[in-house]
Structures are given as structure tokens and as C-alpha cells.
């Protein structure tokens with residue numbers, strides 16, 4: 257294991273900050289996105305006006321967005337169906353199962369796909385294992401379900417190692 261496996265290609269404040277123009281400029285034609293705390297906050301399952309606006313913007317720009325979540329099918333379906341977003345559930349991040357499934361389903365090219373997520377140990381690790389670029393976002397809310405709290409401690413330790421080597425992670429407004 258090397259810390260580079262966990263170092264995101266980009267870091268932005270929120271997924272809503274990504275614009276079609278900046279994605280295109282970076283050669284990105286499809287966006288895979290984590291669900292919990294990246295696309296929607298666990299305590300606000302209906303999403304926000306920003307989320308709807310961002311999804312509309314991506315649709316208009318012809319940039320497919322696919323949710324890749326470790327959660328089970330019923331839970332992900334319930335969360336995203338009102339937004340009309342396609343998804344892969346039980347993605348097994350930090351392994352590549354879900355990312356591979358999304359890429360194969362749509363015939364994406366790996367160099368043209370990015371995965372957006374709020375966790376180094378799952379989202380970012382899985383992206384790099386799958387050979388795609390990654391974008392780390394700040395979690396939408398800081399309080400988590402109890403099982404995620406354990407992971408947050410591991411996250412903080414990894415982030416400290418990355419920042420010790422590469423300097424403070426700077427969350428941009430766009431990529």
C-alpha cells in the first residue's frame with residue numbers, strides 16, 4: 257500500500273461545483289459519483305435545489321452521471337429514483353466491482369471517467385485501483401451514521417500522511 261493510492265487527483269468543495277466546461281477541459285466525459293454525503297446528505301434525503309440544478313446541467317451538457325454506492329439496491333434506488341439518475345449498488349469500494357460495472361454498462365473509456373466521493377479509504381482508493389481519476393469532496397454533513405465514524409478516524413490518519421508529504425489539501429471551487 258502506498259499513500260499515493262489514496263491521494264485524490266483533484267479536491268473540490270462539493271460535487272455541485274463541477275461544471276461541464278471544466279470536466280471537458282480535463283478530458284472527462286462521464287462522472288461516477290458516491291451517494292452518501294457526496295450527492296446527498298444522510299439527514300436530507302430529498303437533496304437540495306443545487307443537486308437538481310447540477311444534474312440538469314450535466315444532462316443538458318450530455319455528461320452522464322452514474323451513482324456508484326456501496327449501499328444496497330433498495331436503499332440507493334429509493335434515494336435516487338426521484339432524480340432520474342442511474343446507479344450501481346453494492347459497489348464494494350475500495351474494490352473496483354461497482355466502478356467496473358458502470359464503465360462496462362455504458363462503454364466508457366477509463367481515461368474519460370472520474371469518480372467523485374467524500375472518502376479516501378473507499379471512493380478514492382477504488383478509483384485508482386480501477387485506473388480512473390478521482391475527485392475528493394468535503395462531506396455534505398459532518399455528523400455521520402455511527403459506522404462511518406470509525407472510518408472517519410482512518411480517513412483523518414491517511415489525510416495527515418498525505419498532507420505531511422504533499423502539503424495541505426486545497427479544496428478548489430472547480431477542477
Ligand SMILES: [Mg+2]
Nearest residue numbers: 290292293374
Ligand atoms: Mg460517502
